[in-house]
Amino acid sequence: xxxxxxxxxxxxxxxxxxxxxxxxxxxxxxxxxxxxxxxxxxxxxxxxxxxxxxxxxxxxxxxxxxxxxxxxxxxxxxxxxxxxxxxxxxxxxxxxxxxxxxxxxxxxxxxxxxxxxxxxxxxxxxxxxxxxxxxxxxxxxxxxxxxxxxxxxxxxxxxxxxxxxxxxxxxxxxxxxxxxxxxxxxxxxxxxxxxxxxxxxxxxxxxxxxxxxxxxxxxxxx
Numbered sequence: 586x587x588x589x590x591x592x593x594x595x596x597x598x599x600x601x602x603x604x605x606x607x608x609x610x611x612x613x614x615x616x617x618x619x620x621x622x623x624x625x626x627x628x629x630x631x632x633x634x635x636x637x638x639x640x641x642x643x644x645x646x647x648x649x650x651x652x653x654x655x656x657x658x659x660x661x662x663x664x665x666x667x668x669x670x671x672x673x674x675x676x677x678x679x680x681x682x683x684x685x686x687x688x689x690x691x692x693x694x695x696x697x698x699x700x701x702x703x704x705x706x707x708x709x710x711x712x713x714x715x716x717x718x719x720x721x722x723x724x725x726x727x728x729x730x731x732x733x734x735x736x737x738x739x740x741x742x743x744x745x746x747x748x749x750x751x752x753x754x755x756x757x758x759x760x761x762x763x764x765x766x767x768x769x770x771x772x773x774x775x776x777x778x779x780x781x782x783x784x785x786x787x788x789x790x791x792x793x794x795x796x797x798x799x800x801x802x803x804x805x806x807x
Contacts, residue, residue, distance in 0.1 A: 587619040601629045616654075636674075651689075661699075691730070692751075711749040716758065720744045732797060734759070734790040739783060747794050755798065759787070766791060 596613050603610025613633040621639045626646040636656040640663050649669045657677040664684045671691040681701045685708050692712040703723045711730030730749035738745060745759040757764045764772060769791050777784035
């Protein structure tokens, strides 16, 4: 369904009232909506339903989409700079070539999302679920709560990474594995049943990870 700018403005007005507990408000249901190119900058869309909506090339700078249902939504080439997507459901969403710089993606579910060539520079990805996400050629320069591991897994695992989870715990995802740092050392250590070269490569990556975490946290405290 396609909406006029006036209709979108009215939906946002009612949703903002609902989000703040006003009886005159109404939650926004924009599932399957065609919002391609829409101006939604600074919009309050907390808890809104935008599942499978077309938001390609939309302007969502500074929008609040925290805890929103964005399942399988199309955000390709959208501008989400500085947007709040914390705890949002982005499973299977298309975020290819989207600008997510400085966005808050803390705790978001990005499993199976398409993030190819997305700009995630300076984004907060702490606690995000990136299992099976496609991050080829994504820019994570300065992104918080995530490190791309310096490994090239011969089994074809894509984008092995470490991510900061709740409670300040770092976990390493490689394929279907999701290890704490001690678990990773134990798995790829002396009793590793796979190729020894692969195990040693991951152990070296774990050493590197602990070093950069310590350095980055030391810099943050100064």
